[in-house]
Amino acid sequence: MPDYTLKIRRSDPARGVAAHWEAHTVTLRERASVLDAILELKGERDGSIGIRCSCQQGICGSCGVRINGRPGLACNTHLEEAAARRPAWGTAGGTDAGTPDDRDRSIVNGNLIEVEPLGNMPVIRDLIVDMDAVHWKKIRRITPWLLGAEPVPEREYIVAHDAMVDVTQSMACIQCGACVSDCLSMEVDPEFVGPAALAKAYRFVGDPRDAAQRERLHDLSHDPHGLYDCTHCFNCMDACPKGVAPVSQIMRLRRIAGSDHTIVDPNNGYRHEHAFVRNIRRNGLLHEADLLPDSYGGKLHPRAIPELISSLPTVLTALLRGKVTPAKALGHPHKAPAAVRRLFDVIGAREQRIELNLYVAGIEDEPLRAPRTDEPTPLHLHPPEEADA
Amino acid sequence: MSAVPSHDVLIIGAGLAGQRAALAAAGTGATVGIVSKVHPVRSHSVAAAGGINAALNPDDTWESHAYDTIKGSDYLGDQDAIEIMCRAAPEEILWLEHAGVTFHRDHTGHLGTRAFGGASAARTYYVADITGQAILHVLYEQLMKHHEQLARYEEWFTTDLLQDDEGRCVGAVCRNLRDGRLEVFNAKSTILACGGAGQVYEPTTNGLIVTGDGIAQAYRLGARLMDMEMVQYHPTCLAGNGILITEGARGEGAWLLNAKGERFMERYAPNKLELASRDVVSRAEQTEINEGRGFPDGTVALDITKVPRQRTLEALREIVNIGRDFAGVDITREPIRIRPGQHYVMGGVKTDADGRTTIPGLYAAGEVACVSVHGGNRLGANSLLDTLIFGRRAGEHAASLQRQIPMPKTPAARALETERRIAAIIARDKRPGYRRVAQIKAELGASMNEHVAVFRDAAGLQTAHETIRRLKQEEPRAAIDDSGSVFNQDVIAAIELGYMLDVAEAIVVAAKERKESRGAQFRTDFPKRNDEDWLKHVDISRNGDATPNVSYSPVTITRWQPQERTY
Ligand SMILES: Cc1cc2nc3c(=O)[nH]c(=O)nc-3n(C[C@H](O)[C@H](O)[C@H](O)COP(=O)(O)OP(=O)(O)OC[C@H]3O[C@@H](n4cnc5c(N)ncnc54)[C@H](O)[C@@H]3O)c2cc1C
Ligand code: SF4
Ligand code: SF4
Ligand code: FES
Numbered sequence: 001m002p003d004y005t006l007k008i009r010r011s012d013p014a015r016g017v018a019a020h021w022e023a024h025t026v027t028l029r030e031r032a033s034v035l036d037a038i039l040e041l042k043g044e045r046d047g048s049i050g051i052r053c054s055c056q057q058g059i060c061g062s063c064g065v066r067i068n069g070r071p072g073l074a075c076n077t078h079l080e081e082a083a084a085r086r087p088a089w090g091t092a093g094g095t096d097a098g099t100p101d102d103r104d105r106s107i108v109n110g111n112l113i114e115v116e117p118l119g120n121m122p123v124i125r126d127l128i129v130d131m132d133a134v135h136w137k138k139i140r141r142i143t144p145w146l147l148g149a150e151p152v153p154e155r156e157y158i159v160a161h162d163a164m165v166d167v168t169q170s171m172a173c174i175q176c177g178a179c180v181s182d183c184l185s186m187e188v189d190p191e192f193v194g195p196a197a198l199a200k201a202y203r204f205v206g207d208p209r210d211a212a213q214r215e216r217l218h219d220l221s222h223d224p225h226g227l228y229d230c231t232h233c234f235n236c237m238d239a240c241p242k243g244v245a246p247v248s249q250i251m252r253l254r255r256i257a258g259s260d261h262t263i264v265d266p267n268n269g270y271r272h273e274h275a276f277v278r279n280i281r282r283n284g285l286l287h288e289a290d291l292l293p294d295s296y297g298g299k300l301h302p303r304a305i306p307e308l309i310s311s312l313p314t315v316l317t318a319l320l321r322g323k324v325t326p327a328k329a330l331g332h333p334h335k336a337p338a339a340v341r342r343l344f345d346v347i348g349a350r351e352q353r354i355e356l357n358l359y360v361a362g363i364e365d366e367p368l369r370a371p372r373t374d375e376p377t378p379l380h381l382h383p384p385e386e387a388d389a
Numbered sequence: 390m391s392a393v394p395s396h397d398v399l400i401i402g403a404g405l406a407g408q409r410a411a412l413a414a415a416g417t418g419a420t421v422g423i424v425s426k427v428h429p430v431r432s433h434s435v436a437a438a439g440g441i442n443a444a445l446n447p448d449d450t451w452e453s454h455a456y457d458t459i460k461g462s463d464y465l466g467d468q469d470a471i472e473i474m475c476r477a478a479p480e481e482i483l484w485l486e487h488a489g490v491t492f493h494r495d496h497t498g499h500l501g502t503r504a505f506g507g508a509s510a511a512r513t514y515y516v517a518d519i520t521g522q523a524i525l526h527v528l529y530e531q532l533m534k535h536h537e538q539l540a541r542y543e544e545w546f547t548t549d550l551l552q553d554d555e556g557r558c559v560g561a562v563c564r565n566l567r568d569g570r571l572e573v574f575n576a577k578s579t580i581l582a583c584g585g586a587g588q589v590y591e592p593t594t595n596g597l598i599v600t601g602d603g604i605a606q607a608y609r610l611g612a613r614l615m616d617m618e619m620v621q622y623h624p625t626c627l628a629g630n631g632i633l634i635t636e637g638a639r640g641e642g643a644w645l646l647n648a649k650g651e652r653f654m655e656r657y658a659p660n661k662l663e664l665a666s667r668d669v670v671s672r673a674e675q676t677e678i679n680e681g682r683g684f685p686d687g688t689v690a691l692d693i694t695k696v697p698r699q700r701t702l703e704a705l706r707e708i709v710n711i712g713r714d715f716a717g718v719d720i721t722r723e724p725i726r727i728r729p730g731q732h733y734v735m736g737g738v739k740t741d742a743d744g745r746t747t748i749p750g751l752y753a754a755g756e757v758a759c760v761s762v763h764g765g766n767r768l769g770a771n772s773l774l775d776t777l778i779f780g781r782r783a784g785e786h787a788a789s790l791q792r793q794i795p796m797p798k799t800p801a802a803r804a805l806e807t808e809r810r811i812a813a814i815i816a817r818d819k820r821p822g823y824r825r826v827a828q829i830k831a832e833l834g835a836s837m838n839e840h841v842a843v844f845r846d847a848a849g850l851q852t853a854h855e856t857i858r859r860l861k862q863e864e865p866r867a868a869i870d871d872s873g874s875v876f877n878q879d880v881i882a883a884i885e886l887g888y889m890l891d892v893a894e895a896i897v898v899a900a901k902e903r904k905e906s907r908g909a910q911f912r913t914d915f916p917k918r919n920d921e922d923w924l925k926h927v928d929i930s931r932n933g934d935a936t937p938n939v940s941y942s943p944v945t946i947t948r949w950q951p952q953e954r955t956y
Contacts, residue, residue, distance in 0.1 A: 014568075014875045031629075031717065043827030047879035048871035052427070054596035057632045057711060059522060060431040076714045124567065125876050131428070132543070145530040146489030156486045158498040164491050165703060168516060171491050171523055172706075175430055207491070 001027050002111065004079050006037050008049060009116035010126050019123070021114070034082055034115060035063055035074035038127075050126030058241055061174030064181065065127050066116045071178040071239045074115065074127075083111045118181035120190075134190075135177045138197040142220070146204060149211040157209045170203040170249050172242045179236035179246050191225040195236035195246030198227065202249035205256060217257040221265040227253055228269025255353065271295045281344050284336035393801055396422035396540065397791035398784065399560055399576030401547045402603065404432035405521070405773060406755025406780035407582030408528040410744075413784030414580075415538040419791045422574060424542040424563050426598060426881070429529050433584055433596045434776065437521025438635035438707060440503060440513035441773040443478035449510045451475040456949055458771060461507040461666045462764025463908035464924065464951040465616065465944060470742045470760045472947065474771075474778045481777050482514050489527045491516050493704070503704070504640040507666040507768045507956070511640075518635050518707040521773060545572075546881055547602065548807045550579065550610050550751065551799050558610065558751035559797035562807045566881070569874025571804040571811075575797050578750050578787035581607060581738060582780060585756035586892045588885075590731035591834025592631025594623060603757035605888035607738040608895065612746045614929045615759040615942065616736035617892075618899035619909045621767055622843050624670040626730030628688050632715050634708050634727060636769040639663040641704060643693040645674065646724065647682040653689070658956035665956035668766040668909045671729035675843045678728065690724035729843055733772065735763040735909065736899070739928060739942070744783025747930075754783040761926065764944075765908015814883050817868040826867045826882050829860050833893055841900055846914045854897045861890050898937045899927045920951050 004026050011019040024045070026037045035053055042049050051074065052062040058076035065074050068085040121129040149157070179195040186192045193201075201220060204210045220226040227250065236246040254273060257263045264270045275294035279287055398414040400407045403425035411423045425432065444454040454475040459466050486492055486500065492514050495501035505513040516523035532539055544566045551560045551573070560576040583603025587595025608614055624645075625634040639645075645663050647653045657673035658665035665673075674689050683689050693701060693708075698721045701709065705720075712720040737759040744752040755776040762775055817823075836856040840849035864886055871879035905919040906912050925941045932938045 012873060012875065015873060029629075031715070042878075043825065043831075047826070047869050047882065048873065048877075050876045050878060052431070054427060054431055054433065054598045055436050056597065056630065057436065058714060059519075059707070060427075060433070060435050060596060062427065062431045076710075078714075125873075128876050140533060145534040146527075148487055148489070152487055155483060156492070156500050159494055160498055161494040161496055161501075164494045165517075168491050168519075168523075171516065171526070172519060174435070174522065175526075204489075207489070209489070 001029055002080070003027050004037065004083060004111045004113055006034075006041070007112065007114045008038070008127070009114070010049070011123055012125050013123070014125070028079060030080075032079055033075050034065075034067055034077045034079060034113060037079060037113070038074060038115070050124075050128045052128055059174060061176035064118050064176040064178045066118060066181060068112075068114050071118055071181040073176060073178070073241045076241060079113060082113045118177050120180050120183060120186050121177065129177070131177055135175065135180050135194075135196060138180075138194050139175070139200055141193055142197050142201045142204075143212075143216065144197075144200055144204075146207065146210055147212040148209055159208050163206070163208050167203050167206045170199045170206070170244055173199055173203075173240075173244045174242055176241065178239040178241060179244075182235040182239050184233040184235060185229050185231050189225055189229060192229045193220065193223065193226050195230070195250070198230070198253065199244050199246040199249040202253050205253055213256070214261050214263075217253065217261055218263055220253065221257050221263050221267065221269060224267055226267075227257065228265060228267045228272075259353065268295055280336070281341065282336060284340045393573060393575060394422055394540070394542075395575040395796050396420045397577050397796075398422075398580065398787045399574050399578070400424065400580045400582055400784075401561060402432070402582030402584060402755070402757070403429035403532075403541075403543075404434035404582060404584050404755060404776065405525060405528065406434075406584075406757070406776035406783075407432075407580070408525070408532060409777045409780030410580050410582055410752075410754055410784030410787070411539055412528065412531055412535065413781040414788035415535055417785060417788040418538075419788035420540075421538060421788075422540045422542060422576070423532070424545045424547055424561070424574070426544065426546040426566070426602075428543050429532065429541070430526055431598070432525065433599050434525045434773070435522045436594070436596065436633070437524075437773055438518040438633070439505060439637035439640065440515030440520045440770045441482065441524070441777075442505065442508065442512050442768070442770040443482045443514060443774065444475065444510070444512055445479040445482055445500065445514070446502065446510070446512065449512050451478070453509055454478065454512060457508050458762065458768055459764075459949045460952075460954060461766050461768040461771075462762075463668075463766055463918065463954060464920070464946075464949075465619070465761065465764030465908060465926070467761050467764075467945040468947040468949060469945045471762050473742050473782075474762050474774060477778050478774055481774070481781070485524060485527065485777075488531055490524055493517070503637060504664060505769045506636050506639065506664045506670070507661070508664075513637075513640065513770045515637065515704075517703065518637050518705050524773065524777075546884075547583075547606070548811075548884060550606050551803060552610060552748070553797060553799070555749075556611075557749045559799055562804050564807075564811075566876055569877060571808055573799050573801050573804050575799055577794050577796060578752060578790050580744065580752040580754060580783050580787055581746075581757050582753070582755045582776075583757045585734045585737075586889065587731055587734070588830070589833065589889050589893045589896070590620075590837045591831060592626070592629070592838070593731040593834075594626055594631055594633040595732070600885040600889050601734075601892035602885065602888045603753065604734075604737055604895070605891040607746060607748070607751065607753065607757075608891055608929075608931050610748055610751070611931060612748045612751065613739040613940075614736060614895050615739035615926045616761050616764065616899070617734070617895045617929055618903050618927060619735035619763070619765050620731060620841065620896060621667055621733040621735060621909050622671040622729040623732035624667055624674055624729055625691050625727040626732070627711075627716055628686055628726055628728055630715060631730040632711055633730070633732065634691060634711065634725065635705070636667075638691065638693050638696070638705055638708060641693075641696045641700060643691055644695050645670070646690045646692055647677045648684045648689070649682060651682070653677050653682070661956040666766055667732075667769065668911075669956055671843050672911060674729055683728075684726060686726065688726035688728045691727045692724040693720045694722060694724065731838065731842075733767055734896075735759065735761070735765065735767050736896070739926075740779075740783075742779070742782065743786040744779055745786070752783040752787050754780040765910065811880055811884075814869060814880055815872050817866060819868040820866070823866060823868050824863050826869065826879075826886050829863055829867055830886055830889065833857065833860055833889060837893060837896070841897055844911050844913050845900055846912060847901065850897055850901045854894070854901065857890060857894050857897060861894070864890055895929045895937055898939065899929055902927050902939050918954075924951065
């Protein structure tokens with residue numbers, strides 16, 4: 001049975017105990033989880049270690065923690081899998097987790113597992129964070145109940161099978177807070193509604209029984225901390241233990257807001273997204289210098305000027321890093337190949353938008369609908385950080 | 390929050406039963422407080438996977454549902470209560486659907502069903518294999534919606550129920566886990582919805598919070614418990630940790646195979662095969678294992694590859710995850726090793742069909758209660774139904790009292806007693822040879838799982854009882870490590886241990902008492918069902934000296950006479 005060094009981030013603010021690491025050695029059977037290890041410690045050595053837990057099977061959502069720098073559930077993260085992760089420091093939401101030197105020393109022994117509370121939420125004690133003050137407050141923000149379409153039918157609402165499976169993906173959220181922990185936007189803007197609550201919003205917006213789709217989207221896109229506050233860092237997608245993929249739900253919300261309801265928001269989200277699409281259609285690849293002015297209706301549009309000035313620092317950094325060169329910015333190095341334009345035409349002409357929902361479509365290695373051979377191969381998209389200049 | 394919280398109806402527990410009761414009570418205009426030791430969506434109802442039964446299809450009937458339930462109960466279920474439940478089921482499903490539950494649809498867009506064990510029609514409504522979660526989260530949405538009438542006390546632990554001089558239950562003492570503060574809650578009526586007691590066993594499919602608190606609290610107050618010997622072993626649990634593979638897997642077409650690759654259910658239940666009642670399937674598996682036809686690790690195999698892969702990925706997604714995360718098996722490609730494991734307590738606090746216990750002012754609903762609709766053996770997907778139907782009825786009935794009685798005014802000083810008890814637990818010292826709470830709990834769980842399981846006999850039950858009595862002696866000396874007030878989980882675990890020992894003793898005493906085999910109680914020393922002597926409930930109440938007292942109550946039979954039970 002392998003040995004592990006388990007370092008737990010402990011604190012008890014009420015008793016003036018500041019955050020510190022506490023190391024234990026545990027010996028556990030194969031396939032034991034991080035929660036098994038902590039429960040073993042609690043049971044046999046120190047019952048005062050604070051962690052919420054109940055189901056031990058990844059369904060109650062109690063045991064969200066950060067393990068070697070990544071948020072997740074203690075009960076479905078195996079010790080060997082956790083130890084194989086290199087502890088990462090300086091990531092979003094992390095506490096001050098010791099110096100890199102400390103960590104490097106322990107990494108050497110190979111079986112180090114560091115467990116700390118979720119980020120972006122105040123710590124109550126040890127691994128227990130104040131979910132209510134952050135996570136649940138944001139959930140309550142989105143009017144989290146069905147506003148059923150009238151008249152309420154005598155029997156069930158008739159809903160397409162796929163539509164129900166589609167919302168079941170966001171219904172699968174167990175409210176564990178792992179995504180909230182590492183959301184980069186929330187770190188910068190604590191008021192951001194955030195990944196879990198927006199995924200929950202999709203659960204209603206995507207539900208054909210809900211009567212308030214437009215109102216919900218109007219509300220969320222007009223909120224400066226709402227729909228367009230996400231910067232597509234994809235941390236929530238990596239964090240989520242239930243495959244909810246909050247960022248995908250956010251994208252769906254935006255598409256429905258923009259394309260179906262043409263909700264033009266004061267946060268410039270709508271214009272930005274449309275400029276993005278136009279930009280790609282024109283250039284084939286993203287032409288960043290055009291993107292910003294496009295978002296405001298052209299280079300010389302009066303609304304563009306203050307925004308251009310405010311983004312000068314970003315532009316300068318981009319110039320310095322060689323991401324944008326004056327030549328690239330002024331000339332038009334790309335012109336969209338015919339294949340790209342054809343793709344836009346084909347997709348644009350479809351009557352229905354096809355959402356890729358793996359809950360509906362199966363899993364990656366076995367698509368339900370085999371790709372049609374007469375369609376061009378899909379575009380390779382930019383990595384998200386780059387795309388969202 | 391006011392200084393002394395007072396509510397017309399106080400609900401202890403926020404799983405499906407508690408939340409449904411809260412919504413029903415609030416719906417009548419009563420003021421409601423709902424207390425839960427964990428955030429409501431962490432309640433163990435969240436783990437229910439397979440679905441919920443109702444005869445809602447036009448070609449199905451409530452009578453058929455009732456008959457299946459009665460037969461499943463091995464005729465120990467009370468038929469009047471079962472009729473109420475099965476008649477009300479269709480309406481409840483529609484209520485849930487309208488509130489937002491994302492029930493599975495068929496290709497016409499109507500509600501679709503899956504098959505479940507012991508049922509003569511496919512009448513189980515479901516949301517993939519997260520049915521409990523989907524319903525629990527939707528009820529919680531409704532609690533948030535109605536927050537003005539409904540005060541939520543999330544992460545508050547109830548330590549004691551309160552009684553006035555006339556013996557009426559007038560509220561409870563609860564501890565706020567966040568700061569350790571104790572509070573007296575006044576209530577005109579109190580509904581226990583604390584769930585089951587699976588942690589009395591190890592392993593179990595139940596979460597760590599399922600420690601029988603409500604059963605023990607009611608018992609200590611003098612309420613009667615009923616059918617406590619009836620403990621369900623679910624046929625398909627993972628070997629090491631007891632995690633459940635939903636019956637939905639067999640409902641979708643999975644097979645059970647022994648180590649020789651035989652579909653052994655053909656021998657035990659030639660008609661219903663894998664979809665016989667749970668007691669029948671668990672006994673069959675255990676027999677295969679005991680007679681050497683299992684795998685060396687004491688398991689048999691569940692072959693889900695019989696279900697089309699696409700269907701598994703859509704409808705059994707959660708157990709794909711469970712197989713991968715907890716057994717390292719891709720269930721869509723290979724069989725998974727399983728065995729029977731403790732899952733559910735049919736017994737609990739005896740109530741009538743309105744949730745009333747034998748203590749005035751005290752109600753119970755859900756797994757904590759025993760109406761009894763499950764009798765000797767609960768059918769899969771009937772428990773969620775039970776929690777909702779009887780949760781609603783208890784909520785409505787309890788609320789109807791609000792105009793008739795004044796708000797009790799229990800002095801806040803009543804909490805002092807509890808405070809002293811907690812201080813004493815914290816002050817216990819670690820003398821040489823002291824035992825830790827976790828060790829006592831582990832010994833209890835192992836003993837129950839060895840002697841009070843699928844097959845039982847007098848000698849084994851006696852051994853278990855002696856172990857429990859010894860552990861009861863050791864329990865008051867189990868020292869703890871934490872002396873803090875913020876989230877002191879150590880002190881809570883010590884209190885829960887006391888509850889578990891009380892519940893375990895009630896189970897063993899009832900099992901010793903019933904000298905026949907019926908439903909989940911199979912006595913190798915009395916292997917036959919004996920309707921002449923034992924078509925009755927075993928009730929347990931507490932003697933003055935804290936030992937269990939045994940009595941009986943009749944089984945209500947309306948129109949279905951006991952028959953031989955074959956599947
Ligand atoms: C893995 C699994 C799968 C299942 N699948 C199905 C299924 O498919 N279909 C079906 O019909 N049934 C199923 N069941 C059974 C069913 O889920 C349960 O019987 C039912 O959900 C119990 O609900 P409840 O409301 O009575 O209790 P719970 O949901 O357990 O809630 C108990 C509540 O009481 C609170 N509580 C307890 N003690 C205290 C205290 N001292 N102070 C304050 N609060 C307290 C808890 O915090 C919690 O809120 C399954 C059970 C398991 C374990
Ligand atoms: S993708 Fe958006 S919502 Fe998700 S973590 Fe990043 S910023 Fe937050
Ligand atoms: S979206 Fe995923 S990570 Fe976020 S709270 Fe829900 S289950 Fe947890
Ligand atoms: S203990 Fe329930 S999700 Fe980990």
